[in-house]
Amino acid sequence: MQKLVNTGIKLDAGLHQRLKALSTVKARSPHWLMKAAIEEYVQREERYEQEKREDLERWERYQLTGRAVSQTQVGVWLNTWGDEATPEAAPPCPM
Numbered sequence: 001m002q003k004l005v006n007t008g009i010k011l012d013a014g015l016h017q018r019l020k021a022l023s024t025v026k027a028r029s030p031h032w033l034m035k036a037a038i039e040e041y042v043q044r045e046e047r048y049e050q051e052k053r054e055d056l057e058r059w060e061r062y063q064l065t066g067r068a069v070s071q072t073q074v075g076v077w078l079n080t081w082g083d084e085a086t087p088e089a090a091p092p093c094p095m
Helices: 013-026 030-065 071-079
Strands: none
Touching: 013 030
16 A cells, blocks of 8 residues: 555635535545545646656757658658558658
């Protein structure tokens, strides 16, 4: 079982009232709603940071090799999806 840690959060009165009203409508406790919102936010930001790291790696690889596939080439390839003649792989990077 995971260890649970208490964390305090201060909300302004307006947000607190909105949270209470929403918890009534959703038949969930304000605690449950806050936990769900924080978890969703953390997951979204972790994905964003991962994508940012991957983008930087791609950029660095491009800087080293100069190899890339143009947007036009990718667009042409994507437009073939669903056809009988769909290529097996994406267009290769030029040498």
